[in-house]
Amino acid sequence: MLFHSYLFALCFLPCCLMLYQTLLRWKQPKSAILILIAFSLVFYAWWNPDYLWILIGSIVINYALSRLLIILRETSASLGIMVLVLSIAGNLAVLAHYKYWCLWGGVEGCESVILPLAISFFSFQQIEFLLDTWNGKASAQSFASYTVFITFFPHLIAGPITRHSEMMPQFDRPSSNMLANISIGLTLFSIGLAKKAFLADPLGVLAEPGFASVASGKEVPFLVAWISAIGFTLQLYFDFSGYSDMAIGISRMFGIRLPLNFNSPFKASNIVDFWQRWHLTLTRYINAHLYNPLVAYLARRTTFKMGAFLHQLTIMAVPTVLVMTVAGIWHGAGAQFVVFGLIHGVMLAGYQLFRWSGRQSDALSSIRQRIPYWLSVVITFILVVVSFVFFKSASINDALSLLSGMAGKFWATPPGSLSQLGPIQYLAFMSGKEDLRQIIIHLPYGYFELLLIPVGLAIVWWAPNSQEVLSNHLNRGEGANLISTSPVQYRVVPLASRIGGFFTWNPSLLSATLTILLLIGALMKANFSSTAFLYFRF
């Protein structure tokens, strides 16, 4: 069931919400939780009832393992560690089986292995739960409360990835402020739906021709290549952040605050900054369970004696590249995802080394300070656009073909000819034309659709984001921790805070009317040309 389907928005959600809130009013929190679980299982089974048993099986086994770990914690630590390692390996093995089966030796009929919806997200969350249990951070609780923590339908399919310690206190002590929660939740839901319907889906249409061309072996001219790459980058952002807004909004209607997933990623002025704003709950997860332990391990075992640069290289570059490559491979089995991860790993490590060298050398540091802020934002954006070409393409060759178009390898095919014009010939060709419309005559879209690119860029660079709009009503939330990569802990950028006062949402007749209009419009638009969310395939 998709958040933007009529079935979900007009029937499933209102029914579930009404039952849940009524049961809470009647002081029946246990039944309310059971209703949530029942609706969540229906929500999951709607996609494919046969796969429901994977979700249920995974929950039952992991819950049993967590009980075993609680016992072993007190009795036999070494056996406990073994159980912990084996159970994490087991979760990862199931995930790997569904994600990479086709990759392992071209098994006959492997196409029939469909990736069960949400398996990455519920596997990650359960692995973290086992670790938290072992570290004494997840207290003993009932099977029902564990099940609602995993299956709670707003975040079940594609996150945000939540932590037991930030979720369960909220279920145990339900928020009584029902009307406020529903109005804030509905506003956030409408904003997310509008991102999906009015921006992500049309941008996807704009991005498609270029990627389709390279997939069929055709080269793509300069402008089409850039429009495709930027179009996809914006599509992915609006799609995933729209989904996240909707998930956080729906959850808020039930009085549960989910951690934030995006904080205006394209306002980032360097690549480290970008990852502190993009898919925050995954960044937090990876930091906590892969990156930090790896850096700590290496830093404890190396010293400056080996030479400052080499030492920095070891503890900066090695873990970063390794972890980003793993994150890339998680997105998909193809080599293009390895390249995507590698690019980001190398960029992150490169930036960290650059910054570290800047601290050692005044010359470098002054170069760094001389780059204007807007330029560093644009450079970061372009690097991300280039990396997302690999994310979107079906293979490395397709990605390289599109990138060669972006590099300006050929610009146009003159009408009635098959020869391709390079930049110089193109300019010569153009200078002979009086009609400037010839420049974009080969674009497979109309002028109106093209406006989406500048509009999208203006929004991601200058508009306040959804949590800034609702900043009066979203607290910084539970689960914030010291490092700034943590969800919900961020500083509002000055520009947005300056114009934010005007856009800041407060309950009023006007905001209610605007929200309802936005909701109706976006819902109709989404159902007119409905597509699934991009992150559902991970």
Next chain:
Amino acid sequence: MTRNEILLKVASLLAEILDEDSVALSDATEAPDIPGWDSFVNINLMIAIEKALSIKFMAHEIEELRNVGDVLDTIEHKLMRGK
């Protein structure tokens, strides 16, 4: 070591990592308050504290730190236990 001495030690270690002359920290300081204090700097700071004070943090302890006050609490706790 008094709490204030620990605070000064942490501040000087952070300043060294960030290559600043000094950084002003208080219990309420959070990472985003200090420019450049990202996840890499954070984990390096923790290791530097470990080496300077001969203590060791567990991975999950590092995850739970919310502000400088939490860091000082954890260090104080560890130093007490060590005695």
